Amino acid sequence: MSPLRILILAFLFYLLFRLLTGGKKKVKKTGNSGPPSHDVLVEDPICKVCVxxxxxVVLKEDGKTIYFCSPECREKFIAIKGD
Ligand SMILES: [Zn+2]
Structure with missing residues (x-):
């Protein structure tokens, strides 16, 4: 099979896929196709809870990303750092 044929076939499959999925406007947000990093648990440095x-709640500081369970914990962290 020539590369051009493969390209045309791929394009036809793409068109078919668009036709099949275009009619339905459902966007699946669930499922396991998302990035796995989103399921990673992170520890809150204030209350030591894993979320x-x-x-x-994210705080970026000195190029590092710090994660908190709530905005309250982030505020506490900022207050401690500020003193
Ligand atoms: Zn917390």
Whole structure:
């Protein structure tokens, strides 16, 4: 098979895929296709609670990312750092 044929076939498959999926406007947000890093648990340095990264409150400091369980814990952390 020539590379051009493969390209044309790929394009046809793409068009078919667009036709099949274009009619339905459902966007699946669940499933395991997302980045695995979102399921990683991160530890809150203030209350030592582990929270999923996607639910964590983020603070970026000195190029590092620090994760908290809540904005309150982040505020505490900032207050401690500030003193
Ligand atoms: Zn916390």
């Amino acid at each position: 999923p990264m996607k639910q964590a």
